[in-house]
Amino acid sequence: MFFIVITLLVLFSPVIPAVQDRDDKFLEKAIEEAYRGAECGDGRPFGAVVVQNDGVVVSCHNMVLRNKDPTAHAEITAIREACQKLNQIDLSDCEIYASCEPCPMCLGAIRFSRIKRLVYGAKAESAIVAGFTHKQHLEIKKAEGTIAMLAEQLFEKTKSMFPS
């Protein structure tokens, strides 16, 4: 039993630090991007790096202020740029490294891009505590009656155009 444990340790222990180093390396790049973006005034301090195999596809930061685009968070910018660069809409062979835990918008974007793995540094809570957040009331109304029925019909009427 002791021999088996030792063998397993010898066999598998080098793998863990290697993956750790790889993850740390790309995450460090995302953190550097975050600083760069804040320093040049492009946006808040958030960075994201998309990796394919072991190579960096794109390294981006928050571009909200620069692009005057409230959706231009680091992760969304990175996904858009990676898709353009790779000329593909599906990033299922890619990973994303984010300096901070993605917000629901960015997490949605990561899922839509089919990225297979997300590694993040800081907790989202830390960004909120430091004041990197905002509150705004949003009134939400679900339509009713005929117009709601017309909206519901959309999917059935166009379904055949999108074979799964």
Add this chain to the structure above:
Amino acid sequence: MFFIVITLLVLFSPVIPAVQDRDDKFLEKAIEEAYRGAECGDGRPFGAVVVQNDGVVVSCHNMVLRNKDPTAHAEITAIREACQKLNQIDLSDCEIYASCEPCPMCLGAIRFSRIKRLVYGAKAESAIVAGFTHKQHLEIKKAEGTIAMLAEQLFEKTKSMFPS
């Protein structure tokens, strides 16, 4: 009592159909956009219209296929285009009409844009039932150790650059 009820009905009843008609009108435009987008192959059948006061700022549909951008949902496209057109990052004086209940990514974008009101047509569930969804496993890892500490430090170190 009867007189008060009648007076209230006379006073307020014209307001309700007017708002309803206004909402229906813009929502109908969003539905038309959704059909247009699907028919020309730009993306799945989703439309969104941004309104300022009583005027349409932009009317957009899903551009995921056309732009090869998995984040180019109708609402995100509309927010981006509205910000460009109005040359402002804050859409708090605008409303958004969406043919379908926004996904978490788009709802996040709507909140970040500070749009004050959202009116939607179909339920998100209807889109899912019709097959307009996808499933993909995403592995999520929270970094630990030194690199996580470096990521956490980002906010404190850059906070002063972003006065609230």
